[in-house]
Amino acid sequence: MLRTAVATAVVAASVLITGAAATPAPVPDDPTDPVRGSEYWLDAAHIREAWQTTRGEGATIAVIDTGIAKVPGVFDGAVADGTDVSGSGTSDGRTPLGAIDGNHGSWVASLAAARGTAEGTGMIGVAPEAKLLSISVGFGAAASVPFSEQIAKGMRWAVDHGADVINLSFTTNTLDWDQSWDDAFLYAFEHDVVVVVAAGNRGSGTNIIGAPATIPGVLTVGGVDQTGTASLEASTQGITIGVSAPSEGLIGMSADGTLASWNGTSGAAPIVAGVAALVRSAHPDMTAANVINRIIKTAVPAPGMTAVPDPLYGYGLLNAQAAVTADVPSVDKNPMGDLAEWVRLFRRAQTEPLPEPTATPIAVPPLPAADAPAEPTSPLLPSADSLRYGTLPLIALTVPGILVALGVTAAARRIRSARARTPNS
Known part of the structure; x- marks a missing residue:
């Protein structure tokens, strides 16, 4: 917006936007100047x-x-x-x-x-x-x-x-x-x-x-x-x-x-x-x-x-x-x-302050203490946990399975023996 002067001479009289009636001016004013x-x-x-x-x-x-x-x-x-x-x-x-x-x-x-x-x-x-x-x-x-x-x-x-x-x-x-x-x-x-x-x-x-x-x-x-x-x-x-x-x-x-x-x-x-x-x-x-x-x-x-x-x-x-x-x-x-x-x-x-919180905090009980770390042992030797969660459940599931398999095998043998003794018709 700041502009330099394009001339130092006074611009000539310009076209008026609207005319004004000739009236006595209250200030020293020479319109012919x-x-x-x-x-x-x-x-x-x-x-x-x-x-x-x-x-x-x-x-x-x-x-x-x-x-x-x-x-x-x-x-x-x-x-x-x-x-x-x-x-x-x-x-x-x-x-x-x-x-x-x-x-x-x-x-x-x-x-x-x-x-x-x-x-x-x-x-x-x-x-x-x-x-x-x-x-x-x-x-x-x-x-x-x-x-x-x-x-x-x-x-x-x-x-x-x-x-x-x-x-x-x-x-x-x-x-x-x-x-x-x-x-x-x-x-x-x-x-x-x-x-x-x-x-x-x-x-x-x-x-x-x-x-x-x-x-x-x-x-x-x-x-x-x-x-x-x-x-x-x-x-x-x-x-x-x-x-x-x-x-x-x-x-x-x-x-x-x-x-x-x-x-x-x-x-x-x-x-x-x-x-x-x-x-x-x-x-x-x-x-x-x-x-x-x-x-x-x-x-x-x-x-x-x-x-x-x-x-x-x-x-x-x-x-x-x-x-x-x-x-x-x-x-x-x-x-x-x-x-x-x-x-x-x-x-x-x-400009406005943040609102004050209205809800009261809830107390959360502390978590139980963690178990103490076990003594380090060789991974090749059984531990109490491996016996409890590995060996014993494996034995409990395997022994009944073996017994059932033996029973089925014995029953199959008796059936074959009986068929062998029966004469042809």
């Missing part, structure tokens, strides 16, 4: 309309990624705190990690909450008044700590430092996840944090949605192109997708302060994370489960959707203005699943 013009999702996902209600003030987005760089004018006043969990970065989490992926964290953060200029030009994020937390992680050789351990530690740090939303723009390309993530994600859910996760990209080898997008309770984001059609290269499809957002023709602020164009659900996820921050800002008492519910229930059905949720689009296309302002019935449970119940069912053998 070429950078703002290239951010087609601001109108496509009705973000400019949502700004009339909130800009994200009071909400905090934790970006667990390769680090948010110190880019002047882009993140000034935005990053409230940070840390490194890779063992390779700096303590503030602001040093980009990885020769290839070092810009990734900055791209993600700029889509979520870049500030823009006072004149309303330059890149602006979805929630330009939200705070950011930078938790730097390393992929592969960019870290000395195992990746699963980094994520578990990063999740807990984000929760403990006030995150309202956590963004995870990566995939593991496997359905299952390390067991340490059970407690880490449960910790976030138990502390009422919205966790937004990218679905992954077919173009980078992700053929199926992998963890953490498979973890119950997270809001998994699929990707669409500029026309609102499910992206074949810059997204992966699957039944865990909750909502879809733009993943093609995106821009992001690199660590060196230049703009780069890029594709992928790594960018779709922070757009949704920014909207989650807008919702939390507008409804500060709303639970994480209801924030997620508002985002998916106000999504716009995409052409060609065959079910709700749909494996290509989830509940539909992101609509920020409706998510912030619509009247949506509240829910008691996270509509994206219950991780605690999953753990109870699938980790049960490892």
Whole structure:
């Protein structure tokens, strides 16, 4: 999912998914600026309309990624705190990690909450008044700590430092996840944090949605192109997708302060994370489960959707203005699943104690002592056992047999003698 920039020039203005009415913007915003013009999702996902209600003030987005760089004018006043969990970065989490992926964290953060200029030009994020937390992680050789351990530690740090939303723009390309993530994600859910996760990209080898997008309770984001059609290269499809957002023709602020164009659900996820921050800002008492519910229930059905949720689009296309302002019935449970119940069912053998035995043991009397071994004797001499079990039974059977044979022989002789004395007729 982590991708290098294909160009440092700003992409041209793109086709909008849906049109938006021209209304006064509550933030400095010049739609004629070429950078703002290239951010087609601001109108496509009705973000400019949502700004009339909130800009994200009071909400905090934790970006667990390769680090948010110190880019002047882009993140000034935005990053409230940070840390490194890779063992390779700096303590503030602001040093980009990885020769290839070092810009990734900055791209993600700029889509979520870049500030823009006072004149309303330059890149602006979805929630330009939200705070950011930078938790730097390393992929592969960019870290000395195992990746699963980094994520578990990063999740807990984000929760403990006030995150309202956590963004995870990566995939593991496997359905299952390390067991340490059970407690880490449960910790976030138990502390009422919205966790937004990218679905992954077919173009980078992700053929199926992998963890953490498979973890119950997270809001998994699929990707669409500029026309609102499910992206074949810059997204992966699957039944865990909750909502879809733009993943093609995106821009992001690199660590060196230049703009780069890029594709992928790594960018779709922070757009949704920014909207989650807008919702939390507008409804500060709303639970994480209801924030997620508002985002998916106000999504716009995409052409060609065959079910709700749909494996290509989830509940539909992101609509920020409706998510912030619509009247949506509240829910008691996270509509994206219950991780605690999953753990109870699938980790049960490892978490529940073995049953105590109820039957009492039966005492078995000891066997009688064995006979003492006999003195060694010559095999040619009779022993007591050979006489008892061999010689005596043989005599008892042989003598009567001899007597019977003698009797039969004598009787036969008498008969022959008698026949010999009888005259012929």
